Amino acid sequence: MPKVILSVDDSRSIRQMVSFTLTQAGYQVLEAVDGKDALTKLAGAGVDMVITDLNMPNMNGIELIREVRKQTKFKFIPIIMLTTESQDATKQEGKAAGATGWIVKPFNATQLVDVVKKVLR
Amino acid sequence: MDRNQLIFFEEARDLLTELEETTLAIEHDPENMDLIGRIFRAIHTLKGSSSMFGCDVIAHFAHDVENAFDCVRQGKMTVTPALITLTLASRDHIALLFQDLLKEKQPSEKVIGQGDEILTELRKLLPVAKAEQTAAHAAPEAGAPARQAQQKKMVYRIRWRPPQNIYLTGSNPQYLIDELKEMGACEVILHSDGLPPADELNPDFCYFRWDLLLTTEKDERAIRDVFIFVEDDSELRIELLGDADYCDQETRQEIIDVLTSMEDAPIEHLKAIIAPHSVRMQSSAMPIIQQQHSSVQQQPSAQQQQQGAAQQDHKEKDKGIQSIKVPSERLDKLVDLVGELVIVQARLSQAASSSVDPAFRSIAEQVEALVWELRDNAMSIRMLPIGTTFGKFNRLVRDLSAELGKEIQLVTEGEETELDKTVIERLGDPLVHMIRNCIDHGIETPAERLAGGKPRAGMIRLSAVHAGSFVHISITDDGRGLDTEAIFNKAVSQGLIGPDAQLSNQELYALIFRPGFSTNTVVTNVSGRGVGMDVVRRSIDDLGGQIEVTSKLNKGTTILLKIPLTMAIVEGLLVQVGRDYYILPLSIVKECVELPSMEERRGNGGELINVRGDIVPYIRLHDYFGSTDPVLEHEYVVIVEFDKTSLGFAVDVVCGQHQTVIKGLGAMYSDVKGVSGATILGDGTVALIVDVPAIVTEIQHEVQQPGKPALAYN
Numbered sequence: 001m002p003k004v005i006l007s008v009d010d011s012r013s014i015r016q017m018v019s020f021t022l023t024q025a026g027y028q029v030l031e032a033v034d035g036k037d038a039l040t041k042l043a044g045a046g047v048d049m050v051i052t053d054l055n056m057p058n059m060n061g062i063e064l065i066r067e068v069r070k071q072t073k074f075k076f077i078p079i080i081m082l083t084t085e086s087q088d089a090t091k092q093e094g095k096a097a098g099a100t101g102w103i104v105k106p107f108n109a110t111q112l113v114d115v116v117k118k119v120l121r
Numbered sequence: 122m123d124r125n126q127l128i129f130f131e132e133a134r135d136l137l138t139e140l141e142e143t144t145l146a147i148e149h150d151p152e153n154m155d156l157i158g159r160i161f162r163a164i165h166t167l168k169g170s171s172s173m174f175g176c177d178v179i180a181h182f183a184h185d186v187e188n189a190f191d192c193v194r195q196g197k198m199t200v201t202p203a204l205i206t207l208t209l210a211s212r213d214h215i216a217l218l219f220q221d222l223l224k225e226k227q228p229s230e231k232v233i234g235q236g237d238e239i240l241t242e243l244r245k246l247l248p249v250a251k252a253e254q255t256a257a258h259a260a261p262e263a264g265a266p267a268r269q270a271q272q273k274k275m276v277y278r279i280r281w282r283p284p285q286n287i288y289l290t291g292s293n294p295q296y297l298i299d300e301l302k303e304m305g306a307c308e309v310i311l312h313s314d315g316l317p318p319a320d321e322l323n324p325d326f327c328y329f330r331w332d333l334l335l336t337t338e339k340d341e342r343a344i345r346d347v348f349i350f351v352e353d354d355s356e357l358r359i360e361l362l363g364d365a366d367y368c369d370q371e372t373r374q375e376i377i378d379v380l381t382s383m384e385d386a387p388i389e390h391l392k393a394i395i396a397p398h399s400v401r402m403q404s405s406a407m408p409i410i411q412q413q414h415s416s417v418q419q420q421p422s423a424q425q426q427q428q429g430a431a432q433q434d435h436k437e438k439d440k441g442i443q444s445i446k447v448p449s450e451r452l453d454k455l456v457d458l459v460g461e462l463v464i465v466q467a468r469l470s471q472a473a474s475s476s477v478d479p480a481f482r483s484i485a486e487q488v489e490a491l492v493w494e495l496r497d498n499a500m501s502i503r504m505l506p507i508g509t510t511f512g513k514f515n516r517l518v519r520d521l522s523a524e525l526g527k528e529i530q531l532v533t534e535g536e537e538t539e540l541d542k543t544v545i546e547r548l549g550d551p552l553v554h555m556i557r558n559c560i561d562h563g564i565e566t567p568a569e570r571l572a573g574g575k576p577r578a579g580m581i582r583l584s585a586v587h588a589g590s591f592v593h594i595s596i597t598d599d600g601r602g603l604d605t606e607a608i609f610n611k612a613v614s615q616g617l618i619g620p621d622a623q624l625s626n627q628e629l630y631a632l633i634f635r636p637g638f639s640t641n642t643v644v645t646n647v648s649g650r651g652v653g654m655d656v657v658r659r660s661i662d663d664l665g666g667q668i669e670v671t672s673k674l675n676k677g678t679t680i681l682l683k684i685p686l687t688m689a690i691v692e693g694l695l696v697q698v699g700r701d702y703y704i705l706p707l708s709i710v711k712e713c714v715e716l717p718s719m720e721e722r723r724g725n726g727g728e729l730i731n732v733r734g735d736i737v738p739y740i741r742l743h744d745y746f747g748s749t750d751p752v753l754e755h756e757y758v759v760i761v762e763f764d765k766t767s768l769g770f771a772v773d774v775v776c777g778q779h780q781t782v783i784k785g786l787g788a789m790y791s792d793v794k795g796v797s798g799a800t801i802l803g804d805g806t807v808a809l810i811v812d813v814p815a816i817v818t819e820i821q822h823e824v825q826q827p828g829k830p831a832l833a834y835n
Contacts (some may be wrong), residue, residue: 016128
């Protein structure tokens with residue numbers, strides 16, 4: 001059974017890119033448009049990993065990471081955040097909230113798959 | 122251009138709209154943190170996505186704008202009119218860059234220059250420290266930087282104590298060790314000296330630390346990269362022990378022994394072990410020892426736990442996405458098909474009504490109910506809130522009023538009112554024309570307004586509201602109102618009416634919709650060229666809508682547009698003329714009366730009928746469409762009201778209400794007068810849809826020729 005990755009981003013094109021790349025790499029990808037949506041989707045499906053943007057409406061990435069980590073069944077789930085170079089403080093905040101790692105935008109397909117392989121088995 | 126990029130462009134358009142709307146909104150509410158957050162996010166996403174999809178020019182440009190709003194967000198800067206103007210300019214610049222990219226060409230020097238100007242201005246607004254930082258922003262740091270290959274194999278000692286909570290951040294030390302093993306021969310020595318007493322042990326924590334002996338061609342940076350996500354919180358030391366050539370199996374074992382027995386083996390000690398061997402050249406391939414301390418395997422089984430959770434409810438279906446984007450052609454196709462279905466259904470109902478088989482009739486009834494429901498659903502899919510159109514007017518009002526030195530506030534109401542997609546698209550231009558007119562003609566300059574005892578800033582109110590199968594859109598301004606006298610004089614000078622003509626206000630207002638009519642003596646680049654209002658009129662007619670004007674001198678003007686909800690299917694009144702069928706749009710039908718057979722005939726070739734005291738002219742459709750079928754003894758007149766004009770259509774039989782699926786007549790018949798389309802009846806007969814607006818205009822034009830009496834208004 002392929003591993004399921006939840007891609008959370010308010011940008012449709014980024015979701016599309018993540019989804020396309022990871023599906024090609026043999027993963028199953030679910031998409032969510034913001035933190036709230038992500039929590040709903042996490043409740044339903046057996047997600048093995050989360051890749052989330054940080055700046056999103058309704059519930060941002062940091063809050064999402066905190067909420068996910070609070071749930072016992074996601075205590076150890078790998079969570080990767082998508083950041084930009086100008087967001088170092090936010091990156092630290094994300095780590096404190098329980099993020100596993102990060103990918104700096106812009107990234108390409110290889111970098112994305114490398115990071116996923118690094119944290120998800 | 123690939124698919125991802127196309128999606129990105131579509132998304133970018135939405136983001137630019139969002140950016141514009143929020144920026145305009147913040148002008149009135151500069152401290153609204155929610156709006157600031159939205160602006161920041163829009164730019165941020167634009168920047169991030171641009172760099173993802175190779176639009177570096179845009180990413181670079183957006184960076185500074187993002188910075189500015191980051192400062193605002195953190196309270197280091199306030200929203201000033203200058204910032205708003207620059208943000209809007211930036212938004213336009215980005216839109217320009219996108220246009221070039223869409224055409225797959227490089228932006229011109231001039232465009233780049235404009236961009237730089239905006240950025241220079243913008244940087245002036247930034248707090249000093251931030252501006253410097255912006256000027257030289259760091260090269261992007263990649264999550265997994267390119268690993269540089271190093272030819273020579275070297276031996277490294279890596280000492281690593283991960284943070285205790287490493288599992289709780291979703292990492293697993295074993296994964297990282299495995300990654301190191303992929304880089305070359307790697308010995309793993311586990312130290313469990315950090316273990317607390319059993320009663321203090323938290324099974325979620327990692328208390329171990331490792332010594333790793335790695336022989337690899339990769340350099341130190343590549344090794345460090347393995348730990349990139351945990352490095353900050355770990356104790357990590359990577360030390361070069363020496364050349365792998367001088368480190369044979371024996372030496373290696375020696376080092377391992379030292380590492381295992383000593384809790385903190387000093388680096389000099391280890392180097393000393395390799396050094397004496399450096400004289401001995403080892404040319405044969407290095408044997409690889411895969412030694413791994415057994416206790417590494419006893420780590421809490423995070424992975425299994427994780428999988429358990431994952432499988433726990435995989436049976437539950439994904440809730441699905443709340444909304445989807447569909448190409449509009451598919452929706453058009455759907456509505457087309459539903460239209461066909463409605464026609465077939467009408468035939469089915471007709472066949473059923475003449476059948477004696479009760480089962481068949483019951484099926485036909487069920488199908489009918491389902492088809493109506495399907496039709497309503499298909500129609501509602503195409504409905505969009507009109508707010509999407511309203512949004513762009515904020516910008517229009519802002520820019521134009523600034524250009525003309527006026528102060529105008531645009532108030533919009535009923536943005537959520539839904540209309541068919543095609544109707545909304547075709548409403549855009551007429552609304553722009555009318556709002557331009559309001560700004561240019563309607564609203565006075567601040568000085569004039571103050572002199573007239575009005576508030577300095579003018580107001581334009583744009584509102585939409587549902588009224589039955591229509592949406593009423595009104596554009597109200599509190600400006601100078603329509604000057605009936607000026608209109609009258611202008612109309613006389615243009616020869617539209619005689620100097621002694623007696624016209625009601627409504628008739629005078631109707632004149633402003635005539636081609637080439639403008640009372641503005643000066644042509645500005647905004648309006649006054651006299652093109653516009655007739656185009657507005659034509660567009661609204663095409664939509665099957667109506668225009669009403671009310672105005673009061675020095676108080677303001679209201680233009681009310683009554684727009685049908687949809688254009689694909691309308692309620693019609695089916696009438697018969699000879700052997701032919703016609704449809705009149707039910708929305709404008711006022712009543713049907715019997716035509717007395719001996720009605721006196723007079724007038725300009727048309728006839729008049731007395732309806733409860735009102736004299737209404739009527740047209741015999743027999744004559745209009747040149748029917749050669751005999752006229753029946755009893756005729757009916759269908760009275761329609763259009764454009765404040767009542768007009769009758771004499772027909773043979775009024776058959777009743779009919780759900781009309783409008784079909785175009787095709788290019789061949791596009792210039793046929795008096796008919797706007799056709800529909801297919803239940804028995805397969807074609808019925809033509811009477812183009813009432815065109816006929817009314819035609820008649821009005823005819824009767825206004827000199828020497829002929831005007832068409833009666835009521």
